[in-house]
Amino acid sequence: MDAKPAVVELGVLIYPGAQLAAVHGLTDLFAVANRVAAEHQSAQLPRLRVSHWQVEGDQPPVRDHDSDPGTDAGLVAVVIPPSIGGFSAAQVPAGLIHWLREQHARGATLGGVCVGSMLLAESGLLDGRSATTHWTSAKAFAERYPHIKLKADTPIVDDGDLITTAGLMAWSELGLRLVDRLLGPSIASATARFLVVEHSDSASACGSNFAPILNHGDAAILKVQHWLQGNGATDVSLTAMAERAGLEERTFLRRFRAATGLKPTEYCQHLRVGKAREMLEFTNGTIDHIAWTVGYQDPGAFRATFRKITGLAPSEYRTRFGNLTPPHISR
Structure with a gap:
């Protein structure tokens, strides 16, 4: 009997004002990556499980979608999509901040797209670290978070356990970074080719960007x-x-x-x-x-x-x- 592949779960956050195109685009991107990986017929590659987490009031996010319901083994990554308007960092619910810190403490990689990086900033996890955000938010970001090393001219800052991106449509590159980590650079490149989106050549040409194992439980x-x-x-x-x-x-x-x-x-x-x-x-x-x-x-x-x-x-x-x-x- 063939052994079933391991399952790793990636959570996509849905908060008031979140860009739903990014939420569903990421879900599709991970589904394509699963299909590409299956074509390689390698039992060593895990299957990506995608869940959506809805922010409701001041409570911690709740799971409202799961592409592969099953045993909850914990999130390996949480992606915070961008906002297309109406987002205020000052109104981030305390329950959400606590949840993000909790996921990080359990070993999940956190990724913020565009102004989604402000949610990471509000959590305090980026203090003393480098980050980027959308150019229209750079001034306000720098003023509100003086302890963060803002690199507004850098499109993506991959700091291992915390990843931030500057572009509104950069959710695809962040998604591919996670595919690269979990399934390897060849699967990430093939996924990008299928979707006809750009992906950094450096990862596949020189090995993946360093992807620390964080969900080991120690x-x-x-x-x-x-x-x-x-x-x-x-x-x-x-x-x-x-x-x-x-x-x-x-x-x-x-x-x-x-x-x-x-x-x-x-x-x-x-x-x-x-x-x-x-x-x-x-x-x-x-x-x-x-x-x-x-x-x-x-x-x-x-x-x-x-x-x-x-x-x-x-x-x-x-x-x-x-x-x-x-x-x-x-x-």
């Missing part, structure tokens, strides 16, 4: 992962990580690898290279400066690690995937 290790995401894994030590987890070092090493599939040093390398990839794509900073920013004192060590993970030198990566023109050099 609260002590998840606490350290969230901490590493917040500080960019710069200037951290095994001792500091073990202390953050409240574990003896040997126990921490064993449980960290069991939960994430990586040694702490490897995990930190992937985090740093992921941030470097974003900077190479969306900024004109020098490679040495980027190396220093993501935590490498030795640019040579950074270049070696970057090539090991992506297969390209940083300069080659920027040439292929950079979204900015080189700065003008006066003669």
